[in-house]
Structure formats: structure tokens, C-alpha cells
Amino acid sequence: MNNDLDKLFMAEAIKEAKLAYKEREVPVGAVIVIDNKIVARGRNTRIKDNLVTSHAEINAILSLEKELNQRILDNATIYVTLEPCPMCAYAIMESHIKRLVYGTVDPKRGAISTLDIFNKSLGSKVEVCGNIEKEECESLLKEFFKELR
Amino acid sequence: MNNDLDKLFMAEAIKEAKLAYKEREVPVGAVIVIDNKIVARGRNTRIKDNLVTSHAEINAILSLEKELNQRILDNATIYVTLEPCPMCAYAIMESHIKRLVYGTVDPKRGAISTLDIFNKSLGSKVEVCGNIEKEECESLLKEFFKELR
Numbered sequence: 009m010n011n012d013l014d015k016l017f018m019a020e021a022i023k024e025a026k027l028a029y030k031e032r033e034v035p036v037g038a039v040i041v042i043d044n045k046i047v048a049r050g051r052n053t054r055i056k057d058n059l060v061t062s063h064a065e066i067n068a069i070l071s072l073e074k075e076l077n078q079r080i081l082d083n084a085t086i087y088v089t090l091e092p093c094p095m096c097a098y099a100i101m102e103s104h105i106k107r108l109v110y111g112t113v114d115p116k117r118g119a120i121s122t123l124d125i126f127n128k129s130l131g132s133k134v135e136v137c138g139n140i141e142k143e144e145c146e147s148l149l150k151e152f153f154k155e156l157r
Numbered sequence: 158m159n160n161d162l163d164k165l166f167m168a169e170a171i172k173e174a175k176l177a178y179k180e181r182e183v184p185v186g187a188v189i190v191i192d193n194k195i196v197a198r199g200r201n202t203r204i205k206d207n208l209v210t211s212h213a214e215i216n217a218i219l220s221l222e223k224e225l226n227q228r229i230l231d232n233a234t235i236y237v238t239l240e241p242c243p244m245c246a247y248a249i250m251e252s253h254i255k256r257l258v259y260g261t262v263d264p265k266r267g268a269i270s271t272l273d274i275f276n277k278s279l280g281s282k283v284e285v286c287g288n289i290e291k292e293e294c295e296s297l298l299k300e301f302f303k304e305l306r
Binding site: 054060061077095099116117119122130 | 203208215222226227251265272280
């Protein structure tokens with residue numbers, strides 16, 4: 009995968025994050041790509057849904073799994089604007105998603121930053137690539153939390 | 158909470174695990190208790206649903222969150238027959254469930270055994286109590302996997 013394609017798909021995840029922002033949700037967005045095509049989109053809908061699992065990544069994964077009636081997504085790459093939490097990181101592993109590309113780090117809750125979760129032999133191997141369009145992903149979050157205060 | 162009550166509620170989680178077994182799902186069951194009353198039940202339905210999140214704990218949590226239209230379950234105790242995976246452990250934290258009681262350990266995938274997840278300041282504090290009705294929870298799983306082979 010070349011970096012230009014990664015940026016292009018991350019831009020689509022950022023669009024999802026901006027939709028979440030408009031809905032007054034923490035602005036995190038995700039897309040899932042198979043064979044260079046976007047096959048699912050998701051954004052954080054936790055406040056609207058009042059459900060613990062309504063993170064961007066799990067929303068995207070579940071929408072695709074329901075559509076395909078298939079739990080294993082082994083040719084997929086997931087793009088997400090923020091480093092996944094442990095719940096989403098493990099869902100990515102358990103869906104056998106091949107590759108994770110994230111925008112900015114989450115030093116407090118991110119499953120890579122805090123647990124190094126993908127190197128613990130807990131499930132399937134996931135390739136990880138971080139800091140793609142980091143500045144834009146991060147500034148969306150900063151702006152959101154600044155407005156909130 | 159006294160140990161007799163914990164055993165009583167774990168017996169209810171075991172009933173859920175046995176239902177999963179009959180459905181040819183990995184036999185894991187859970188119940189959620191508030192004020193000494195069972196308010197939600199869940200069992201592993203991953204094969205039936207084809208969804209990555211369909212673990213016993215998340216099934217129980219989501220059914221209660223939907224019923225209450227509330228994401229925070231801060232007076233609750235969750236009983237589960239098997240040590241939670243990282244996805245479920247983080248969902249428990251993020252639901253602010255106060256206490257986790259599990260049956261048997263999962264040395265390969267359990268979030269306590271492999272990541273010590275509840276001591277990593279990732280979210281709300283969760284009291285943890287393990288090895289309640291361990292033998293029965295474990296033998297159900299062993300029997301299931303023996304039959305499978």
C-alpha cells in the first residue's frame with residue numbers, strides 16, 4: 009500500500025470524524041477498505057446510542073459483518089482517525105483485519121500506547137501504521153474538547 | 158458481597174453457558190446484578206450472529222444499556238464464567254461496572270492474565286474476583302472442546 013492511498017482513505021475517515029463532530033460526539037471516524045474500495049464507514053455515536061460499543065471502529069466493523077454475514081474480514085484494512093482503545097483493538101484482531109492505519113495517538117487510552125496490544129500474541133497478526141494525517145486528526149479532537157470546556 | 162451470593166449468581170451465569178453449549182457455541186455465560194437482582198443475561202452467540210462483539214459479557218451489557226437507555230452501569234456487578242478478553246474487559250470498564258466476578262481463567266486471551274488490564278489506569282476502577290465455581294466453568298469448556306475435536 010502506498011502512502012498516497014493511505015492518505016486518501018484517511019481523508020474519508022476524517023470526513024466521518026467531522027460528521028461525528030457536528031453531532032456533538034467525540035470526533036473519531038473510520039473506514040474499512042478491501043481491494044482499494046471503501047466497503048464500510050463508521051463514526052463515534054456513543055452519546056446518541058448510549059451503548060459502550062458505539063466507537064467508530066466497531067460501528068464500521070459491525071456494519072460490514074452484518075452486510076456480509078461474516079465475522080472474518082481478513083483482506084481488510086481499517087483506517088481510523090484515533091489510535092484504537094483496547095476494546096476496538098481486540099475487535100480488529102478478532103475480525104482478522106489485516107492492517108490498521110490510524111491518524112493520531114491516544115497516549116491515555118490507546119491500546120498500542122498503553123498495552124502494546126498487537127505484540128502480545130493475543131490473536132491474529134495485524135500490521136499497524138500510525139501518524140497518517142496526524143495533524144488534522146489531532147486538531148479536530150483538540151478543537152472539540154476546547155469548545156466543550 | 159458474600160461468597161454464597163457470588164456462587165448463586167455464578168450458577169446463573171453457568172446456566173447461560175450451558176445454553177450456549179446446546180447451541181454449539183463456546184460455552185461462556187454472563188449475568189449482570191444490581192442490588193442483588195439479575196437485571197441482564199448474556200451468552201456467547203458469535204457463530205449464530207457472525208459478529209465480533211457477540212461475547213457473553215457484551216451481549217449482557219448491551220441488552221441492559223438498551224433497556225435502560227444508559228451507558229453507565231455503575232452499581233452493577235457482572236458475573237462471567239470465563240475471564241474476559243480485552244474487548245470485553247474494556248467494555249466493562251467503559252460501562253463503569255463496579256465489580257467483575259469470573260469463573261475460570263483464560264491464560265491465552267484473558268485480559269487480566271495477559272495484560273493486567275485493570276491495573277493500567279485505562280478507565281474506571283473495577284473490583285475483580287476470580288475463581289468462583291472455577292471447576293464447573295472450566296469443565297464445561299473442556300468438554301466442549303473435547304467434543305469438537
